[in-house]
Amino acid sequence: MTTRIVELRRGILKKNDELAAGLRQQFTSAGVLVLNLVSSPGTGKTAFLERTLRELRARGAQAAALVGDLETDNDARRLAASGAPVRQINTHGICHLDAAMIASHLEGWEGVSLAGLNYLFIENVGNLVCPSSYDLGERIRVVLLSVTEGEDKPLKYPGLFNSADAAVITKIDIAEPCGFDRELALRNVNEIRPGIRIFETSAKTGTGMDVWLNYLAEQAGKA
Amino acid sequence: MHELSIAASIVESVIESAAAYPGARVKEVRLRVGALASVVEDSLQFCWELATQDSPLAGAALVIHVLPVIVHCDACRADTEIAGVQSFRCPKCGELAADLRQGRELEIASIELEEPDKIEEPVEEHV
Numbered sequence: 001m002t003t004r005i006v007e008l009r010r011g012i013l014k015k016n017d018e019l020a021a022g023l024r025q026q027f028t029s030a031g032v033l034v035l036n037l038v039s040s041p042g043t044g045k046t047a048f049l050e051r052t053l054r055e056l057r058a059r060g061a062q063a064a065a066l067v068g069d070l071e072t073d074n075d076a077r078r079l080a081a082s083g084a085p086v087r088q089i090n091t092h093g094i095c096h097l098d099a100a101m102i103a104s105h106l107e108g109w110e111g112v113s114l115a116g117l118n119y120l121f122i123e124n125v126g127n128l129v130c131p132s133s134y135d136l137g138e139r140i141r142v143v144l145l146s147v148t149e150g151e152d153k154p155l156k157y158p159g160l161f162n163s164a165d166a167a168v169i170t171k172i173d174i175a176e177p178c179g180f181d182r183e184l185a186l187r188n189v190n191e192i193r194p195g196i197r198i199f200e201t202s203a204k205t206g207t208g209m210d211v212w213l214n215y216l217a218e219q220a221g222k223a
Numbered sequence: 224m225h226e227l228s229i230a231a232s233i234v235e236s237v238i239e240s241a242a243a244y245p246g247a248r249v250k251e252v253r254l255r256v257g258a259l260a261s262v263v264e265d266s267l268q269f270c271w272e273l274a275t276q277d278s279p280l281a282g283a284a285l286v287i288h289v290l291p292v293i294v295h296c297d298a299c300r301a302d303t304e305i306a307g308v309q310s311f312r313c314p315k316c317g318e319l320a321a322d323l324r325q326g327r328e329l330e331i332a333s334i335e336l337e338e339p340d341k342i343e344e345p346v347e348e349h350v
Contacts, residue, residue: 001339005335006333008331009330009332012236013330015232094225132261133261133262159308162323163327191310
């Protein structure tokens with residue numbers, strides 16, 4: 001018997017990465033800004049997205065959403081109330097979305113063509129670990145953190161926070177009764193992802209939504 | 224939690240690469256995993272056993288080499304390794320450093336094969 005070492009230097013998620021690169025190219029040429037929203041379960045991704053979709057439509061923009069959950073189409077039904085086209089992705093136990101799921105759900109999506117959209121939001125499965133490894137072809141990865149979760153969340157999940165392009169603090173309307181230490185939270189986010197844009201919002205009262213929507217418009221303009 | 228998907232991707236990729244060496248058995252698979260890659264080593268080892276059993280890779284060892292995070296500091300104009308993943312600051316000057324140069328790797332570095340003697344060299348494909 002002889003032993004041989006074969007150098008591979010091959011990305012483990014190469015297939016996903018290649019598929020995501022293809023999607024990114026497709027999104028760019030269609031001129032649609034794609035955002036991947038990631039957070040723990042219960043942060044308020046759906047409420048935040050619902051308000052974002054509603055306000056974008058009021059501003060005359062075309063927006064759609066793909067929403068990932070292990071089971072149920074509850075979130076898709078909630079988001080559809082905004083009037084935007086929404087499609088549910090059920091992962092049946094898988095803890096993250098991957099590029100293949102995005103590609104297959106873009107196909108045959110009745111009434112939606114990428115070229116007709118300004119924005120496509122992808123609401124990932126509620127999880128702060130696994131989605132960080134899977135590129136979905138998005139241009140902007142948004143991490144969300146609510147005031148009820150503890151200011152040290154970024155320190156506990158550095159892999160995901162460090163991979164984000166923008167951070168949104170949600171439920172800011174109940175920051176005070178929760179004893180939320182704003183300075184500490186902002187400092188922790190910045191310690192893990194220096195220089196990241198941070199938005200402080202409430203989907204309930206609308207606080208901070210204007211700043212967020214202006215950022216979206218500005219980013220879409222860069223396409 | 225996604226370590227099983229990762230293990231399955233490694234198995235698929237290694238079987239594909241090892242196919243160029245007929246008759247060889249894969250003894251060891253060596254990975255390079257960045258400290259920020261969100262992969263738990265113990266969990267991946269556990270899933271590796273599950274993913275390889277009943278496959279041509281059954282019994283192959285998985286060796287995980289963890290790479291520390293390296294940031295580039297604009298002020299020092301240097302790439303420096305940081306201790307841990309709790310603060311992305313240049314260890315030399317203390318400035319925040321957003322430019323990550325290492326730490327997200329998730330790759331198969333190499334595989335070790337055991338081959339019967341006098342096996343013919345694989346035919347190299349030239350593109």
